[in-house]
Amino acid sequence: MNDSELSDVTGQAFINLTTDAANGLNFTRVNFGVDVQTQLNIRQLRLGKYDRSGEAAGTADIDINNFALGAVDDVTGQVDAFRIKNPFLELAYSGNKVVGVRMGFGEAQGYLSGDINRMTGNIAVDLYGKGSYLATQMNCAWYDLICASAKGLVGGTYANSDFSAQAQLVNGSGDADPVRATMIGMVDGQTLSIPSGSGFDNFLLGLFSSSNCSLLSTQTCFPLANYGTFPIGKLNSSNQFVSAAKGVFLSLQTQNVQWRDQQDASQFISALAGAFMNIPRNADGSAAINTSFQEAFNGIPRKDTCFGTPNKGC
Known part of the structure; x- marks a missing residue:
């Protein structure tokens, strides 16, 4: 394109960099202006494994076997993808030292599955x-x-x-x-x-x-072990997602960090030192996860996350 043609075009890079400072820390965020659809499996998601006062020895902050995002249908061969909008990666600094890393999602929607052993964070x-x-x-x-x-x-x-x-x-x-x-x-x-x-x-x-x-x-x-799958976002009566969860993030920090709230920039989310998962309430007060009383008492079967015979662990 020549200069005259370029002058008629407006746009924004899908990657941009922002900085922030709050509560004695500096922050650098890399924003990815993209929509992601994924279906993934992780045999073991174990973060923050160290001895922690008051907790059982040998445990981790977040410990989930057969972790998965999204689901599959063996009969139709279709993939029910986990949807992410506007993901970002953020670093927290104290002086020249990195004290925290946060992977966040502007919006998240889909099935989160796993054999949950331990969880640290804010789950609404x-x-x-x-x-x-x-x-x-x-x-x-x-x-x-x-x-x-x-x-x-x-x-x-x-x-x-x-x-x-x-x-x-x-x-x-x-x-x-x-x-x-x-x-x-x-x-x-x-x-x-x-x-x-x-x-x-x-x-x-x-x-x-x-x-x-x-x-x-x-x-x-x-x-928590009773729940093989949690729906992230709101389902309608036909089990179709009709809205996404906002403010979801996973972070690791060497000290307690006040991360700026993605839904209200005047507020902060207190993440404890170690690994921390935030699946909060939306700004309207509704929770990111909605389940029936029947599911609470009886548990939630795991969604199939693997094509073929096993429904997990692939």
Whole structure:
């Protein structure tokens, strides 16, 4: 093209470099203005394997066997790709020393699979389901009249109501556990809600909160190992993705690092020293991962991620 033709063309490089400074650190980010579709398998994703105070010896910050992004269909031969929009790589510096590396995604959508042994980070989950199902999971003792009354309301008056609860990484006592967690569930003090219900409905539900991984004799904490696949992004009733998760990143740091929030530049995400995975709530408050109460109690089967006989480990 000659100069006159070039003068009529506008555009932007798909790679650009930005810098930042905050909380005593300097940052350099390489932004890739591309859309990526991938289906990948990793036999073992183990990051941050070192002795950590208060944690079992020989464990790692993130430890997932047969990790995979995306899924496949052996019958049709089709690949259900994991979709990434606007990925970036960011370095954090203290003086001339690199103290953190972050791989982030502007948007992420698709299936994340694996045999999860340990997880460190911020994982946001929304649980949902009908009162009729929740009532079947309430195992009230014969003498617990409060539980029995609540079960009658949930399975009767509110049988067709859509209940919701927020979940995150926890320990076996229901305390928040962002480091090498093996469980996910409702943190102590968390309550159920009926998003479309009245103020009175939610006032009643607010009288009961999860404590020590139990709410009205219902289990509220579950082993991560039960979940072979997590959907990243929102699925519709036909199990088709209709929206992506935002603010997802994986980082490694030699000290605690405040990474700038991708969804709100005035806020920061505190990543603990070591390996850290961030699958947060979107700016509208919805979680990056949505699962039903049935899936919470019974687990989620792994999606097929390998063509041929095995569904994992290829």
